[in-house]
Amino acid sequence: MLNTGGMGAATKTERPKKKKKDMGKTLTILLLRGPYISEYADLATNVALKAKKMGYKVNLFLYLDGAWLAHIKTEKEYSNAGEWLRWAIKKGVTVKACHRCSEARDLTEDDIIPGVEISGLYGFLDMLAESDKVLTFTG
């Protein structure tokens, strides 16, 4: 009998997709410091990544100088918070940057990592409203 199926029909065994863990809780991280001035941007992105991997819904809001984190768009020869942010977005972390903070730093949609939404503070309030825990990296 001829195989009349489409590409790869009946020849490829598809691995069952792993069901993603869902812990049923939401973590929101507020970052107020820029990258490279302290480790807060590194800590915030790494916590976001790990929490997402562990099955939590994760939001990250970039506020004040934290907005600069979204500006690290290109690959570097060294690990950096921009790389972790891009990875976090790819893994499903919701990332928003404060509109006023971005505008004040001349950061536009074209300047920042794709997937980061420039949002008003109401966007942050939405994140807070759905959160079980909030971590604030400031100071």
Place this chain on the structure above:
Amino acid sequence: MEPDKKNNSLGIIIARTSIMTGSAMQAVDLGVGALRKGQEVGVFLLSDGVWNGLKNAGDVSDKLNQLVKDGASLHISDEHARAAGLPRDKVIEGAEFIDDIYKDLVNMVMEKWDKVIIC
């Protein structure tokens, strides 16, 4: 005062040294207060905050040492302690070194502690 059963544990994450900011001391002071009210207190030192785990270093270190003696748990990022060159035999007694820091930190934040502060 009776402890609030719904908010019975406080997590304190310290990522800076006491000479960088006064907030490390304030955070430990909050821990002292919470412990006195019968709350469970956990302190997690990471990044430059690991230096606060040095014993007999005065300032925050001494207060943190007393906090642990009084019943608080103290967790220190092994990765950051090694990066800082912090000798294990010179940290506050009773401290636990954490290997997978982000996993344990997320677990404490999301499942163990009712409230969390970072400084």
